[in-house]
Amino acid sequence: MDLFKWFNRSTSSKDIAKERLKLVLIHDRANVSPQFLEMIKGELIKVISDYMEIDETGLEIKLTRTKREIDDSTVPALVANIPIKRMKGNVNI
Amino acid sequence: MGEVIVVTSGKGGVGKTTTTANIGTGLALKGKSVVLVDADIGLRNLDVVMGLENRIVYDLVDVVEGVCRQRQALIKDKRFPNLYLLPAAQTKDKNAVNPEQMQKLTGDLAEEFDYVILDCPAGIEQGFKNAIAGANKAIVVTTPEVSAVRDADRIIGLLEASGLRNPMLIINRIKMDMVKRGDMMNIDDMIDILAIDLLGVVPDDDLIVVSTNRGEPVIAIEQSLAGQAYRNIVRRVLGEDIPFMNLESEDGFFKRVAKLFGLNKKKQ
Numbered sequence: 001m002d003l004f005k006w007f008n009r010s011t012s013s014k015d016i017a018k019e020r021l022k023l024v025l026i027h028d029r030a031n032v033s034p035q036f037l038e039m040i041k042g043e044l045i046k047v048i049s050d051y052m053e054i055d056e057t058g059l060e061i062k063l064t065r066t067k068r069e070i071d072d073s074t075v076p077a078l079v080a081n082i083p084i085k086r087m088k089g090n091v092n093i
Numbered sequence: 094m095g096e097v098i099v100v101t102s103g104k105g106g107v108g109k110t111t112t113t114a115n116i117g118t119g120l121a122l123k124g125k126s127v128v129l130v131d132a133d134i135g136l137r138n139l140d141v142v143m144g145l146e147n148r149i150v151y152d153l154v155d156v157v158e159g160v161c162r163q164r165q166a167l168i169k170d171k172r173f174p175n176l177y178l179l180p181a182a183q184t185k186d187k188n189a190v191n192p193e194q195m196q197k198l199t200g201d202l203a204e205e206f207d208y209v210i211l212d213c214p215a216g217i218e219q220g221f222k223n224a225i226a227g228a229n230k231a232i233v234v235t236t237p238e239v240s241a242v243r244d245a246d247r248i249i250g251l252l253e254a255s256g257l258r259n260p261m262l263i264i265n266r267i268k269m270d271m272v273k274r275g276d277m278m279n280i281d282d283m284i285d286i287l288a289i290d291l292l293g294v295v296p297d298d299d300l301i302v303v304s305t306n307r308g309e310p311v312i313a314i315e316q317s318l319a320g321q322a323y324r325n326i327v328r329r330v331l332g333e334d335i336p337f338m339n340l341e342s343e344d345g346f347f348k349r350v351a352k353l354f355g356l357n358k359k360k361q
Contacts (some may be wrong), residue, residue, distance in 0.1 A: 012276070013249060013275070013276050014237075014272070014275050014276060014277055014278045014279070014282065015275070017238075017239050017278055018278055018282050018286065019240060021239050021242055021243060021286055022286060025243065025246050025286065026238075026242060027248070028243065028247060029250065043157035069330075
């Protein structure tokens with residue numbers, strides 16, 4: 001059964017189309033330029049660096065979608081993946 | 094005062110002109126007075142699709158520039174009651190008119206006709222801005238392809254930003270055999286993505302090519318499935334509540350395999 005389902009999903013090109021469209025439309029609708037994302041990235045590094053030492057080259061930031069908890073509707077989300085090298089002194093977490 | 098409807102899409106080649114021609118002809122067949130306006134200056138096509146290309150004397154730019162009176166530029170389609178075409182200029186470019194002039198033109202036409210239907214050029218530049226300037230309703234045409242849907246989404250955003258709220262969607266050239274195989278986005282997929290109201294779904298139909306070859310709108314062909322879809326769209330434009338044609342019997346691959354082996358009978 002599961003194998004069939006998996007097979008079904010992987011062969012349906014329209015689902016691929018739909019997923020790709022949804023992602024590309026998040027960017028189109030938000031009107032977010034790569035420069036804008038870079039700007040946010042810079043600001044984030046500035047703020048977080050006060051509290052922890054982070055791996056700036058490994059920092060990843062992107063727009064994606066997520067399900068909102070209250071009504072399950074899909075909303076755009078800004079996801080940042082920030083690798084921490086070590087915590088800075090005298091910070092209580 | 095008549096209604097001014099712009100037919101637009103963003104992407105080229107999705108069927109704006111064919112849609113304009115068929116909706117206009119359909120409204121005329123329903124007894125409304127209609128003028129079709131080709132707003133694609135420099136790349137006019139509505140005239141050939143309607144089969145009226147040999148009767149052009151004056152064009153839209155001539156009217157705007159005051160070279161002729163509005164009436165003189167309108168071509169009467171003798172096959173249908175109360176159907177007229179205002180052709181685009183072929184030798185000028187989009188900058189030959191501006192949005193204010195288009196607003197005045199469509200306003201003047203709306204005083205004379207029940208429906209003014211504008212065939213918008215592809216793109217989002219000057220020609221698009223001209224075409225939507227005087228419109229009070231918008232129809233967005235798309236096909237079930239990623240490129241067309243993406244552009245439709247952009248157009249919907251631009252329409253709403255210019256005050257044309259609640260544009261209606263026509264999904265053109267859908268191939269039900271491909272939808273059934275899961276190789277083409279279905280109606281729900283596209284409504285889900287674009288989040289606007291559906292005006293109609295037009296199946297891919299060879300008769301469209303045949304009728305365009307002849308310069309006769311497919312809506313007049315009784316046995317055509319696309320013609321039927323356009324007849325339904327026209328009645329919805331007129332405010333009737335017409336159910337959507339049953340093109341869809343959405344079975345996924347799994348369900349069909351299951352059916353093949355008689356697996357899903359257990360569930361029933």
